Amino acid sequence: MEDKHMLMIPGPTPVPEKVLKALGTHPIGHRSGDFSKIIAEINDNLKWLHQTKNEVLSLNVSGTGAMEAGMINFLSPGDRVLVGVNGKFGDRWAQICEVFGIQTERITSDWGTPLDPEEFKTALEADTNKEIKAVVITHSETSAGVLNDLETINKYVKAHGEALIIVDAVTSLGAYNVPVDDWGLDVVASGSQKGYMIPPGLGFISVSDKAWKAYETSKFPRFYMDLGKYKKANAKNSTPFTPPINLMFGLQTALQMMQREGLENIFTRHQRLTNATRAAATAMGLSLFAPDDAASTAVTAIRTDDAEAIRTTMRQKYDIALAGGQDHLKGKIFRVGHLGFISDRDVIMTIGCLEATLTELGHDFEPKSGTKAAAAALV
Numbered sequence: 001m002e003d004k005h006m007l008m009i010p011g012p013t014p015v016p017e018k019v020l021k022a023l024g025t026h027p028i029g030h031r032s033g034d035f036s037k038i039i040a041e042i043n044d045n046l047k048w049l050h051q052t053k054n055e056v057l058s059l060n061v062s063g064t065g066a067m068e069a070g071m072i073n074f075l076s077p078g079d080r081v082l083v084g085v086n087g088k089f090g091d092r093w094a095q096i097c098e099v100f101g102i103q104t105e106r107i108t109s110d111w112g113t114p115l116d117p118e119e120f121k122t123a124l125e126a127d128t129n130k131e132i133k134a135v136v137i138t139h140s141e142t143s144a145g146v147l148n149d150l151e152t153i154n155k156y157v158k159a160h161g162e163a164l165i166i167v168d169a170v171t172s173l174g175a176y177n178v179p180v181d182d183w184g185l186d187v188v189a190s191g192s193q194k195g196y197m198i199p200p201g202l203g204f205i206s207v208s209d210k211a212w213k214a215y216e217t218s219k220f221p222r223f224y225m226d227l228g229k230y231k232k233a234n235a236k237n238s239t240p241f242t243p244p245i246n247l248m249f250g251l252q253t254a255l256q257m258m259q260r261e262g263l264e265n266i267f268t269r270h271q272r273l274t275n276a277t278r279a280a281a282t283a284m285g286l287s288l289f290a291p292d293d294a295a296s297t298a299v300t301a302i303r304t305d306d307a308e309a310i311r312t313t314m315r316q317k318y319d320i321a322l323a324g325g326q327d328h329l330k331g332k333i334f335r336v337g338h339l340g341f342i343s344d345r346d347v348i349m350t351i352g353c354l355e356a357t358l359t360e361l362g363h364d365f366e367p368k369s370g371t372k373a374a375a376a377a378l379v
């Protein structure tokens with residue numbers, strides 16, 4: 001059937017009707033007074049979402065562009081950094097550092113296992129000459145459905161005193177508590193197609209005073225990605241280059257919706273959806289890839305050897321998109337996204353279809369146990 005496609009992947013995520021309508025309105029001039037008012041409102045609401053007084057900058061890039069900008073504006077060639085790697089995205093940030101000639105030390109754990117904060121503590125304490133300029137952490141590692149312990153790692157970064165903490169919050173911002181000012185997070189990157197409930201195309205970066213100080217001595221060449229330009233323009237409720245105007249209309253509407261729901265409610269909703277998905281998977285005899293105490297609230301990774309058959313049936317019979325495994329996990333896991341504009345109904349429907357799919361594929365489990373467990377978790 002046409003127009004019934006359901007995105008249950010960790011980005012792009014579904015877009016509310018109100019936002020689709022805003023996206024479909026006629027563009028206006030980006031140097032007009034009317035657009036300036038929209039930027040002012042968006043900037044205030046982005047600060048609210050980030051729980052910060054810091055500048056939050058919007059760039060016409062995907063999440064990766066936001067991360068790259070977040071590194072090349074505050075570091076210099078030859079700087080030493082620690083990068084946490086326990087999945088595809090952590091690995092990507094290490095690769096970016098390497099491409100730019102940054103001395104990159106990877107602190108790793110297996111995909112599916114959270115990073116060990118004590119390893120960061122050891123490395124940071126050993127650095128008595130204060131050579132480590134930044135610690136780069138993927139808060140919610142989407143490729144494995146793991147939530148890393150950013151709060152504890154950040155405490156060790158603060159004890160070090162010199163290093164910046166640079167965070168990929170692409171699938172934690174708007175899904176989990178990321179109190180930027182309370183924790184003193186220096187650079188926090190995110191992208192529009194995840195918790196923001198709008199299509200891809202915008203990247204966001206919050207920047208602390210400490211990071212702006214590092215910006216003054218950072219030596220990488222940059223032009224379009226020069227965050228100083230965005231800061232200057234932001235102060236005048238403007239943008240240095242032409243922004244994706246219609247996406248900004250959508251963002252304005254989406255942020256208003258998020259404000260009406262409230263931060264606490266947003267976090268609670270994501271936690272409930274996570275609990276329901278995990279309970280259902282377990283009840284149906286599937287094994288969870290990430291441990292309970294380090295589960296991403298954006299995506300649940302499930303381990304099973306027929307992951308691709310499950311995804312194919314879910315897509316062909318029920319028009320529900322699930323994500324597959326990446327790299328060495330291809331075919332070994334599938335991932336259920338529950339990020340952004342997702343409700344209890346969406347999860348119960350997905351679990352119901354998954355139940356039917358597993359039955360068709362010959363899985364042996366108690367009938368209806370998945371939906372029962374999901375519904376019980378959502379009471």
Ligand SMILES: *Cc1c(COP(=O)(O)O)cnc(C)c1O
Nearest residue numbers: 062063064089140142170171191
């Ligand atoms: C989606 C995602 C990104 C950004 O990917 P883009 O395709 O560049 O938008 C970065 N980090 C994580 C953890 C993600 O889930």
